[in-house]
Amino acid sequence: QVQLVESGGGLVQAGDSLRLSCAASGRTFSVNTMGWFRQAPGKEREFVAAISRSVGGTDYADSVNGRFTISRDNAKITVYLQMNSLKPEDTAVYYCAAGTRGVTRKRNDYAYWGQGTQVTVSS
Numbered sequence: 001q002v003q004l005v006e007s008g009g010g011l012v013q014a015g016d017s018l019r020l021s022c023a024a025s026g027r028t029f030s031v032n033t034m035g036w037f038r039q040a041p042g043k044e045r046e047f048v049a050a051i052s053r054s055v056g057g058t059d060y061a062d063s064v065n066g067r068f069t070i071s072r073d074n075a076k077i078t079v080y081l082q083m084n085s086l087k088p089e090d091t092a093v094y095y096c097a098a099g100t101r102g103v104t105r106k107r108n109d110y111a112y113w114g115q116g117t118q119v120t121v122s123s
Contacts, residue, residue, distance in 0.1 A: 002026045002112040004096045009117030012086055016121070020081040022096030022114060031098045034072060034079040035110060038092035038119075045095065047105040049081060059103045064090075086121045093118050 008020040035050030049070040051058045069082040097110035
């Protein structure tokens with residue numbers, strides 16, 4: 001099993017920045033891709049960004065491309081999501097996810113999930 005613990009959420013104003021962190025522990029040797037998803041009230045959980053361990057490839061949802069940056073520290077087995085120019089529509093619970101496959105946007109490709117961290121952006 002792999003355990004994921006997110007941190008860094010909070011309440012900010014539009015235009016501000018936040019950095020989320022996700023630390024992995026347990027049987028992390030099997031993990032290749034780590035990603036972030038988010039879920040706003042009344043909406044489905046959606047893909048935000050992902051990064052692979054093997055080649056460092058990344059992928060971003062169109063809605064965050066150019067504003068958010070995903071990175072990882074393989075030594076610490078930690079993934080980060082730097083969020084700049086935040087908008088009220090970015091308000092959601094952000095979930096860290098980990099899987100054994102390559103970079104993917106599909107929720108079912110991620111076997112492990114964190115508990116989530118709330119990000120609220122006021123206008």
